[in-house]
Amino acid sequence: MPENATARIEAIYRAEAPRVLATLIRLLDGFDRAEEALHDAAIAALDQWPRQGIPANPRAWLVSAGRFKAIDRIRRDVRFDAVSAQLVQQLELATLPDDTDTPAIADDQLRLIFTCCHPALSPDAQVALTLREIAGLTTEDIAAAYLVPSATIAQRIVRAKAKIRDAGIPYTVPEPADLPDRIEAVLQVLYLIFNAGYSAGQGDTAIRADLCAEAIRLCRLLVGLVDEPEAFGLLALMLLNDARRPARLDASGDLVPLTEQDRSRWHHAQIAEGAALVQRAIRDRRIGAYSLQAAIAAAHSQSPNSAATNWAQIVLYYDLLLRLEPSDIIALNRAVAVGMRDGPQAGLALADAILASGDLDDYHLAHATRADFLARLNRPDEAAAAYRLALELTRQAPERRFLQKRLDALSRR
Amino acid sequence: MRYLCLVCFDGKQINTMPPAEWERLVRESAEYDRELQRLGHYVHAEALQSPDTATTVRMRNGKMSATDGPFAELKEQVAGFILIEAADLNEAMRIGANIPLARIGSVEVRPVMEF
Numbered sequence: 001m002p003e004n005a006t007a008r009i010e011a012i013y014r015a016e017a018p019r020v021l022a023t024l025i026r027l028l029d030g031f032d033r034a035e036e037a038l039h040d041a042a043i044a045a046l047d048q049w050p051r052q053g054i055p056a057n058p059r060a061w062l063v064s065a066g067r068f069k070a071i072d073r074i075r076r077d078v079r080f081d082a083v084s085a086q087l088v089q090q091l092e093l094a095t096l097p098d099d100t101d102t103p104a105i106a107d108d109q110l111r112l113i114f115t116c117c118h119p120a121l122s123p124d125a126q127v128a129l130t131l132r133e134i135a136g137l138t139t140e141d142i143a144a145a146y147l148v149p150s151a152t153i154a155q156r157i158v159r160a161k162a163k164i165r166d167a168g169i170p171y172t173v174p175e176p177a178d179l180p181d182r183i184e185a186v187l188q189v190l191y192l193i194f195n196a197g198y199s200a201g202q203g204d205t206a207i208r209a210d211l212c213a214e215a216i217r218l219c220r221l222l223v224g225l226v227d228e229p230e231a232f233g234l235l236a237l238m239l240l241n242d243a244r245r246p247a248r249l250d251a252s253g254d255l256v257p258l259t260e261q262d263r264s265r266w267h268h269a270q271i272a273e274g275a276a277l278v279q280r281a282i283r284d285r286r287i288g289a290y291s292l293q294a295a296i297a298a299a300h301s302q303s304p305n306s307a308a309t310n311w312a313q314i315v316l317y318y319d320l321l322l323r324l325e326p327s328d329i330i331a332l333n334r335a336v337a338v339g340m341r342d343g344p345q346a347g348l349a350l351a352d353a354i355l356a357s358g359d360l361d362d363y364h365l366a367h368a369t370r371a372d373f374l375a376r377l378n379r380p381d382e383a384a385a386a387y388r389l390a391l392e393l394t395r396q397a398p399e400r401r402f403l404q405k406r407l408d409a410l411s412r413r
Numbered sequence: 414m415r416y417l418c419l420v421c422f423d424g425k426q427i428n429t430m431p432p433a434e435w436e437r438l439v440r441e442s443a444e445y446d447r448e449l450q451r452l453g454h455y456v457h458a459e460a461l462q463s464p465d466t467a468t469t470v471r472m473r474n475g476k477m478s479a480t481d482g483p484f485a486e487l488k489e490q491v492a493g494f495i496l497i498e499a500a501d502l503n504e505a506m507r508i509g510a511n512i513p514l515a516r517i518g519s520v521e522v523r524p525v526m527e528f
Contacts, residue, residue: 120502167524168414170501178503 009049012058013042018136020062022108025115026171027063027094028070029087031133031161038062040069067091109134110225111171113218116160117186118169125160126189127196128153135193135214145196145211173225183226187234187290190215190222194238198245212242229284233291236277240297243270254398259306271301292321311341328360332369339373348373364393368403380410415456415525416497416505421489422518424463430517441513449497454508460493489518496525 017038024034041062055061071091074084116129131137131145132153139157143150163169174182197211219235222228247261275298281291296317303309318334331354339347351370360366371386387407394400427435442460449455467483483490495512499505502522509520 118502120506168416168499168501168505170503172501172503174503175507178507 005050006046009046009054012054013045013062014136016059016062017042018134019109020059020066021133021136022112023063024066024070025112025133026108027067027091029171030165032165033070033073034066036073037066037070040073041066044069067094106221106225107173109218109221111173113186113222114173114182115164115169115171117182117189118164119182119185120167120169121160121163122156123189123192125156126185127192128156129160130189130218131193131211131214132157134218135210137210137214141210145208179226180228183222183228183231186222187219187230190219191234191238191290194241198241209245212238212245216242229281229286230288230290232277233281233288233294236274236281236294237290237297239270239274239277240294240301243267243274243301254401257402258300263304266301271298274298275302287320289321289324292317292324296321306340309340311337315341328354328357329363332360332363332366336369336372339376344373344376348377362393364390364399364403367393368406371406375406375410384410414499414501414505414527416499416502416509417523417525418495418497418505418509418512419491419521419523420493420495420512420514420518421491421521422514423488424490424492426517438513438517445511445513446495449495449508454497454499454504456496456498458493458495461491464490492518 020041021034021038024037025031028034028037044065045058045062049055071088074080074088074091077084112134113130116133117126121129127146128142131142132139137145139154140150143153146153173179193211194215197208197215216235216238219231219238223231223235244258244261244266246267247263247265248256250256274294278291278294278298281287282295284291296314299310299314299317314337315334318330318337322330322334332351335347335350335354338350348370351366351373354360355366355370367386367390371383371390374380374383374386384407387403387410391400391403391407394403446455446458449458464483468479468481469484470477470479492514497505497508499508502524505522505524509515509522512520514520
């Protein structure tokens with residue numbers, strides 16, 4: 001068999017495996033049996049596809065092969081009993097989704113998302129399990145993205161699967177009464193996954209971009225199946241942030257602040273999609289924190305430059321966000337927006353008031369924000385002192401380089 | 414599947430809450446047991462006497478030792494249990510969360526080992 005044929009089969013398998021697994025987990029009612037069946041189906045594909053050609057519908061082929069292999073395994077099992085017999089019968093009668101049956105396949109994935117993001121599992125386990133079982137990332141990739149040893153991730157996944165099996169966590173979309181809470185948990189996991197891929201940090205760039213793409217894909221799936229405004233809000237937020245990725249880092253890999261990014265490098269089609277979702281989300285009376293953050297991101301993303309940005313609207317969104325989630329960090333971000341709307345003096349007064357409460361004393365960005373206002377007010381000595389304080393408070397190299405650049409620019413003025 | 418709902422709370426709370434409120438909780442607890450019976454989830458339920466009536470015993474090298482009080486000095490102590498039958502953990506969690514005492518204490522929902 002030519003080498004590129006094997007590569008093609010492997011690529012198809014990698015792309016289809018998560019969806020095939022989700023369906024097999026439902027059919028076989030368990031991770032272990034489903035994973036065995038998927039593995040058997042992969043071996044069968046590598047054996048048969050090169051001789052018989054790649055089937056027109058590889059996903060349906062893999063599900064079907066997995067089912068037959070599972071029936072064989074259960075029949076051969078020495079512990080074959082009445083329960084096994086019932087499972088075999090159930091499997092033989094099960095209708096398999098084909099390619100024209102997209103909703104059924106999406107349903108299987110949705111069920112699995114709710115299983116993996118079940119509140120009975122720890123948040124760390126929810127993230128690891130979602131990335132492994134739904135996104136199809138390897139344990140090594142997940143470990144690399146989260147900068148923890150592979151063994152830690154592997155152990156989290158094994159424990160989580162054992163709890164799903166032993167505690168009877170079902171493969172179902174929750175009852176309507178439980179749905180809002182459960183969706184919130186899923187959105188939180190998706191946002192954690194997105195941020196792991198998006199925030200400045202170490203780790204493989206390609207894997208990190210994968211995490212963002214996967215979080216967006218899963219959120220799209222959720223949006224298609226449940227009518228929850230915050231799901232639209234989170235999808236919009238992730239699309240808008242992800243659209244700015246090409247301009248976020250400079251040639252040396254350092255963060256470029258939003259106001260200084262080359263906006264021609266943003267993905268404008270993706271911004272348009274995100275902004276349309278924001279419009280839809282903010283029309284809903286149940287507007288939530290993700291939708292508001294997305295609305296702020298949309299206001300930034302749709303403006304040709306910092307000066308033309310509708311800062312008044314952004315301040316308004318921050319007001320609403322503060323009412324939903326009172327926090328000093330959100331208040332600080334609001335101070336930045338007020339500083340753009342009403343001038344640095346107004347921003348500085350707010351930043352000073354927030355710092356006076358004492359809770360953000362050790363937060364380097366609070367002092368950096370103050371320093372920016374002082375610099376704009378032409379008070380370079382005080383600005384330099386605030387930048388130095390901010391520098392003392394952070395050890396992250398990219399942040400330090402950024403603050404040092406600001407400090408250097410001050411002395412050149 | 415069967416699940417044991419271990420109902421825990423801080424017994425001191427009974428002394429600090431208005432008597433009428435406590436009576437209401439007791440009444441609602443009895444009603445909830447009947448509701449579970451009616452829906453086919455009920456296997457068995459008992460309320461326990463206060464933790465200071467407990468004695469903890471151990472057997473070491475064939476010799477018994479006994480100590481006064483419950484196994485662990487925790488604020489929330491086991492006050493009773495309901496053994497339920499539920500389709501899965503989602504249903505068991507819903508039944509556990511609706512136990513009236515979950516509003517002032519907590520309920521540990523544990524699957525029963527099936528052999």
